[in-house]
Amino acid sequence: MYKIEVDKVGVSYDEGNKRFTALSDISFTVEPGQFISIIGSSGCGKSTLLSVLGGLRMPSSGKVIIDGAPVTGPGKNRGTVFQHYSLFPWMSARNNVAFGIKHSTIKLPRKEIGNRADRFLEKVGLENFKDKYPGQLSGGMKQRVAIARALAMDTEILLMDEPFGAVDAKNRTLLQELLLKLWEGNGDDIIFPFDLTNNEPIAQPVRERKTVVFVTHDIDEAILMSDRIIMFTNSPGRISKELEVPFKRPRSRAALVQTAEYTRLRNELLTLFYKDFGSDI
Numbered sequence: 001m002y003k004i005e006v007d008k009v010g011v012s013y014d015e016g017n018k019r020f021t022a023l024s025d026i027s028f029t030v031e032p033g034q035f036i037s038i039i040g041s042s043g044c045g046k047s048t049l050l051s052v053l054g055g056l057r058m059p060s061s062g063k064v065i066i067d068g069a070p071v072t073g074p075g076k077n078r079g080t081v082f083q084h085y086s087l088f089p090w091m092s093a094r095n096n097v098a099f100g101i102k103h104s105t106i107k108l109p110r111k112e113i114g115n116r117a118d119r120f121l122e123k124v125g126l127e128n129f130k131d132k133y134p135g136q137l138s139g140g141m142k143q144r145v146a147i148a149r150a151l152a153m154d155t156e157i158l159l160m161d162e163p164f165g166a167v168d169a170k171n172r173t174l175l176q177e178l179l180l181k182l183w184e185g186n187g188d189d190i191i192f193p194f195d196l197t198n199n200e201p202i203a204q205p206v207r208e209r210k211t212v213v214f215v216t217h218d219i220d221e222a223i224l225m226s227d228r229i230i231m232f233t234n235s236p237g238r239i240s241k242e243l244e245v246p247f248k249r250p251r252s253r254a255a256l257v258q259t260a261e262y263t264r265l266r267n268e269l270l271t272l273f274y275k276d277f278g279s280d281i
């Protein structure tokens, strides 16, 4: 069974007495544990699609099926990193992450929730900023808190909308590696069901890979991270191409960029991207 099935999804927005079509006839499937990236230029409907996958917006036509059931609203099996990070301004970084954990399927005693929030903030390099409020953090830091929150919730599906867009190059590289490590199930402490009667972690189960839908503007990032790349055309957004990324994992950036296959794939994506501009470029 597919983890995610997007079936002829269209989204129109009402604008006074007009209707604007943001997405048209989008169909694709995602296997359990697959990492797919969506790329396309600004305004082509990537965030709109993610909000439909998250159950925050119902499509105007078509449907999304997750684990065999139509999506009718948000669910605890999906964690989202929004493009504009969406933190609660009245909560510290730690409490923002802890809030996510409390509302996930992870059952932990209160103290462990705080510890888990701390550990994930450390993973994204914010060990000295746990008690700060969003208003006291830079854009890139806020984005890292949102990433820590989504990762700490350990959902089966991760929906990530340009999660590293506001992060500097060094942290971006570190976060890409962290995400891949957690996705591959190598996170040292991703989940451990807790026996709440004696506060003991239960033996760690064999983990399944997360299913990730990852929006990015960055072609190199998409190739590095994904199993498959879906390219959107300009508004109304439609799928122009689906490409398999054939490289074995774990991938080494340095080795990858030297292969002829990498250059070929990158050129193919760039050519598609430029086509959208028309004949001028």
Ligand SMILES: Nc1ncnc2c1ncn2[C@@H]1O[C@H](COP(=O)(O)OP(=O)(O)OP(=O)(O)O)[C@@H](O)[C@H]1O
Pocket (backbone or CB within 6 Å): 013, 014, 015, 020, 022, 040, 041, 042, 043, 044, 045, 046, 047, 048, 049, 083, 235
């Ligand atoms: N709530 C809304 N009401 C009306 N139009 C909207 C709404 N949200 C998005 N749109 C329009 O839908 C189109 C797609 O927007 P969306 O945010 O999905 O694009 P995007 O691909 O995520 O762009 P970016 O790369 O800039 O984030 C845009 O033209 C936008 O103006």
Ligand SMILES: [Mg+2]
Pocket (backbone or CB within 6 Å): 046, 047, 048, 083, 161
């Ligand atoms: Mg967007």
